[in-house]
Amino acid sequence: MADKYKHDFFNVSFPHEFVAVVEINRPEKLNAFKEIQWLNLQKIFDALSHDPDVRVVVLTAAGDRAFCSGLDVEAAAAGTLSTAHSDGARQANHMRRHIFEFQACITSIEKCEKPVIALLHGITFGLGIDISLACDIRLCTATTRFSVKEVDIGLAADIGTLTRLPHANVPMSWVKEVCLTAREFGGEEALRVGFVSGVVEGKEGLLKKGMEMARLLAGKSPVAVVGTKELLNYSRDHGVTEGLNYTAVWNAAYTQTADMKDAILAGLKKKKVTFAKL
Amino acid sequence: MADKYKHDFFNVSFPHEFVAVVEINRPEKLNAFKEIQWLNLQKIFDALSHDPDVRVVVLTAAGDRAFCSGLDVEAAAAGTLSTAHSDGARQANHMRRHIFEFQACITSIEKCEKPVIALLHGITFGLGIDISLACDIRLCTATTRFSVKEVDIGLAADIGTLTRLPHANVPMSWVKEVCLTAREFGGEEALRVGFVSGVVEGKEGLLKKGMEMARLLAGKSPVAVVGTKELLNYSRDHGVTEGLNYTAVWNAAYTQTADMKDAILAGLKKKKVTFAKL
Amino acid sequence: MADKYKHDFFNVSFPHEFVAVVEINRPEKLNAFKEIQWLNLQKIFDALSHDPDVRVVVLTAAGDRAFCSGLDVEAAAAGTLSTAHSDGARQANHMRRHIFEFQACITSIEKCEKPVIALLHGITFGLGIDISLACDIRLCTATTRFSVKEVDIGLAADIGTLTRLPHANVPMSWVKEVCLTAREFGGEEALRVGFVSGVVEGKEGLLKKGMEMARLLAGKSPVAVVGTKELLNYSRDHGVTEGLNYTAVWNAAYTQTADMKDAILAGLKKKKVTFAKL
């Protein structure tokens, strides 16, 4: 593994051509996050975004018990949040800087040019939900335990859940219910409302399914894949007129590629095609 | 009950600490609305919004037959709509003022800082749908009869349904179908598409379920609850970049609260905590 | 049929009062589209939009095998896409013009004032998805085969799918999965996620169901129907405050109609009412 992928609390591996697997690795704390972890997460996804040898990313977590149990509350209490400021305005300004930095780390997943598949097993609470919503595709097991937990620590979730969940196209009445009550929900419910697009039996099955999907994406034209992710994200945030115009400008450049001819031929001949690096 | 909550056609009660119940009370007309009712509705929700003794609101309706059968068409015909104006432009200007005023009354539910749970039983037609969409969480019974009825009175619904339903994250093909056909749909279908997030047997069961959820919310930090409602509503109407920025500014202030420490301790000790009034 | 509706590769008929049926007619090529087809499609829908004898449109396709198998790739390769330009910037400018023209043709369905019901049977791939997303209501059969196919020809879909699918209120994790993998999905899955709002057995059943729905819409006030389509489309692309304001201005004019009184009377008397042409 290149140095750029060696960071504490993460294992990054490349089990198949063009497929990167990022494993959150703090199982003894149920993969709870402290500051160094979100900073490292950003470094990893910034590197993956521009790495020509990577076309798809799988995000998973070590251990059997949890994808991520949320913020490491003890560490947070001892860290940034502990500094005293001379008045409420100054406290607010420091807090604002802190939230921006934290948000930017998680948003690096969304900004990563390549699609990211989240494999969610076990406890997926609080920050675990924020992280999964910055990913493109969410899969889970039947026994995954989800909770938008923040309200139970006196906090409106501020690292992405309250912003991205209404745009994940899951029903708003349900969104408000789970965000306001902090109640748990499982894999089947997550699938029914559309929070995940697939439920698999067991963590092993989940990894297998995730890797299959990743390998499928890795075999496709990286020009088409990168464009598809970007145009879907852009369109999510804009009206239809805006989205169509942006799409036209985008493809004015991105259709200038040998991949189109190669992909069509490959489809006709049922053969695998090798696309140039992006 | 304080005077500010005494208004014709409504009963407002406080059966549990921090829980307000607003009951639409015109059962003999299937809770159809005339002008005085929507004006009173606004007064009630404006007061609830700033009332430190209220942390969650339940909206229900009297009688067994209907949550709300819609606009009282007879009264409307005899009221604002009956005035003649000298030409189409002047008629339009008066109509525009009337619609604004009417919309503002229903929007007072959405603007209420505290979450509002709608308990929808029996006939829920036309304005009944508009009202329920301004609420945060919708629950119903298996026998609730829903209809976006307006097209059948020669009208494109203008008090909120056509605006809020596309943002309730229920499938657009279904939205168009029910808005254009005005066909009825029941509780199970409402749950399947996500219009409601829960279906309960019978009106009594519905009230019980609603009260349980309300009491759960009433026990949480009002700072976190108010922020969660606002940030979800804001994010629904803005792109992700905008939503994250607004969230950061919001929490720059709203994390300056004793509730966070108290809530965490309470969680650890499995004890009930008393939060200060908001 | 009027001349304005006679165009190669399409049959336009009027089987019931106020109901137009547009049939894509190139079954020998699985209703794949070449340039003349999308240009003709636009002419037809532009005419339908202002035709006072049309209140609802049904869009279907000839043959048993496909609604539309997508772009006619061979024709495309020989057409616009084949011209060489002196550098990448000039190539981009021509491509941008081409995509705009193509998008505008499909968008003519969305801009058509009257609601359009898409009846999707058999193969519905690539451009078939783009077209169906510009329609208002989507129905299919249990054996319809859907695929967002573009990524498999090295292309990010640019005629509407990537823009409109995130606004069709189907879950985003599923949207990303089907757009990035290009995997097929069937009628039941399409219904479960909300891509269609009804599944019917067989093409014949589908036509029957579509015609019933069309006749139902054709009997309603055209003022109310046209307004309902427009206000839902507008609201999909704007926040709630914007949507409510636009609605008020719209109905300031569109409530100045005899249809309201007539529709109410008709409802009370359970009689059919005849509305004036729009």
Next chain:
Amino acid sequence: MADKYKHDFFNVSFPHEFVAVVEINRPEKLNAFKEIQWLNLQKIFDALSHDPDVRVVVLTAAGDRAFCSGLDVEAAAAGTLSTAHSDGARQANHMRRHIFEFQACITSIEKCEKPVIALLHGITFGLGIDISLACDIRLCTATTRFSVKEVDIGLAADIGTLTRLPHANVPMSWVKEVCLTAREFGGEEALRVGFVSGVVEGKEGLLKKGMEMARLLAGKSPVAVVGTKELLNYSRDHGVTEGLNYTAVWNAAYTQTADMKDAILAGLKKKKVTFAKL
């Protein structure tokens, strides 16, 4: 004067047909504002907005020395701002409610359907700038003393100046300079940058000029005048595509008026025409 216009600290008069003059009347305090004043201001402008006998409003202030010297800081310190709350989040929530209420009062000028001409003489500091920016047309004297004063009381101006000044189409470098330095500027400079559209010698001359303009507007079709104000304000806040669409919907109704024929005839015959009330 009708009761609806009798409010402390304001004189409302109707010196010419369809012309209302609102005079801020607290000259002994340089027309500084305390809470009751902005609440009264809102009541007055809400009434003017729908008053069929009013077609244009002139806003002026009593005394020779000041249009408005800003917030009455002493009263503010003793009022809302003095309440103590249990923590920063609760303090923030009360402050937010307070700012919203205050902003809404000033915004009532912008929301008033009829155009408002601000006549700015003498000291026009702080809140005086906020108020003038909510008006449509600003005129001043050569000796008017302007200052965006808030930064000098430790405050980022929050009642409209920082929001509306960038949209008044005065150069941004100048905007930032006067908002950050709080330096004074006079009538000539205000005209040069476009903050005002006219400078007149002396307060008397200013009133004369303002009344002439008001009478000119009062003689025009109220349908055209109300539409012009609304469409300019809407367009200021939206892109061109949005603005054109809104305009088309607006005029679909507002061209249904006898005023068009009457105004054209009047123009041809150089005669005064009497338009119906709005």
Next chain:
Amino acid sequence: MADKYKHDFFNVSFPHEFVAVVEINRPEKLNAFKEIQWLNLQKIFDALSHDPDVRVVVLTAAGDRAFCSGLDVEAAAAGTLSTAHSDGARQANHMRRHIFEFQACITSIEKCEKPVIALLHGITFGLGIDISLACDIRLCTATTRFSVKEVDIGLAADIGTLTRLPHANVPMSWVKEVCLTAREFGGEEALRVGFVSGVVEGKEGLLKKGMEMARLLAGKSPVAVVGTKELLNYSRDHGVTEGLNYTAVWNAAYTQTADMKDAILAGLKKKKVTFAKL
């Protein structure tokens, strides 16, 4: 002149390489517009937009007296506006279609890929203002007489003035004054507020100045010129973050051009360079 440029009421000429001159030609009516004229205007600008032999357009008008005196009111009264509809809603729908069509014709100037220089002499009233605002650069003579005239015919201007004037970055107080009063203003005032960017003595001088500027633009890289127009128009309608992102995507394609190297060399060698057609 090619057939595509032969249209009644217009002369189109090509006096210099890459420079097109469009002359409005109805001087006997002070270049007032009736329907056929705006339809023809659109045909001309649509053709110019994609014509590889055109890189810049000059818009002028025949005769000494007027650039355009506005709508031909008599023709309008006898045309679309004269049709009677059965009720206000149906009238509104037809009016909306009419305004859209009319707006689209004038907007074809803004959508024309190549920059358009408006040379405004003599009477420039009503529609003359709408047209000039759809152009990129406005020049006039010292004796040009401008007026936003619509309010004097009982109309809020709906073909672009009220939408585009607030985005022309001329002071809003002045904008409201001239739109509400319909008072005339001359060339010097137009320059002072920024409505035009140059004033020249006499129509002949104006044409000379316009042609010089046009020839200057015609000599530059068409890739750079087209991009500059589009990016300025896009940015005018979007916030800075949006504008920067769009610019990056645009130039990802449009920097792939030989023009950059050629232009730099030409600059160094002070030589004229010949750019390939666009």
Next chain:
Amino acid sequence: MADKYKHDFFNVSFPHEFVAVVEINRPEKLNAFKEIQWLNLQKIFDALSHDPDVRVVVLTAAGDRAFCSGLDVEAAAAGTLSTAHSDGARQANHMRRHIFEFQACITSIEKCEKPVIALLHGITFGLGIDISLACDIRLCTATTRFSVKEVDIGLAADIGTLTRLPHANVPMSWVKEVCLTAREFGGEEALRVGFVSGVVEGKEGLLKKGMEMARLLAGKSPVAVVGTKELLNYSRDHGVTEGLNYTAVWNAAYTQTADMKDAILAGLKKKKVTFAKL
């Protein structure tokens, strides 16, 4: 000077309390920029943004001849732009990454929490304009030579000029003229249109004036100053309703400061007050 401010091609100094001066230092190349310079610029402004000892920044440039002559074209040709990619799409993707990175560096000036005053002398071409538009206040000398030069190197300016200039509230006709012609303009013209807000005689005079303004801002409440910059920038990019709401949420926190009381007292007593660090 702290290490965080030591970067090649820049001198950073702190001549007065809370005032930082950033000097671009490559006078032998007329302060043209190559890649390392914009990367260093970002590092400096990111540090200034959070530095509690800095409340205002002055941006100037070494030497008598130029503030910045633009991009170092030779270096650019040899750098990023020289890499060859296998097709147009891949080339576009690398170009897009490059532009984003470059834009982000210049945007760091706008994102810097503290106001930045640009002192523009001599040649200020191309990138020099982009940089100055990211600053808050622009001052120049009578002999400053400005040019939006990019079109003359075959390029639509992509580092901010075409995005920010339409939002600098300078007249759009003038903006289009100078961006399309690349003609030079001087200090007086810059002041007349509002591109700068002040013109001073000579570079020395400019520095003196800039330092006076900087010291004035440095003496004000940093809470008020930071808020004023942020709220003006936010409002520039949003409509009035959005701007007012954001302002209310912002000041809900930022009015919780001792600065307000201290500033008011200082004003009354005409005394200098010392505000706590931010």
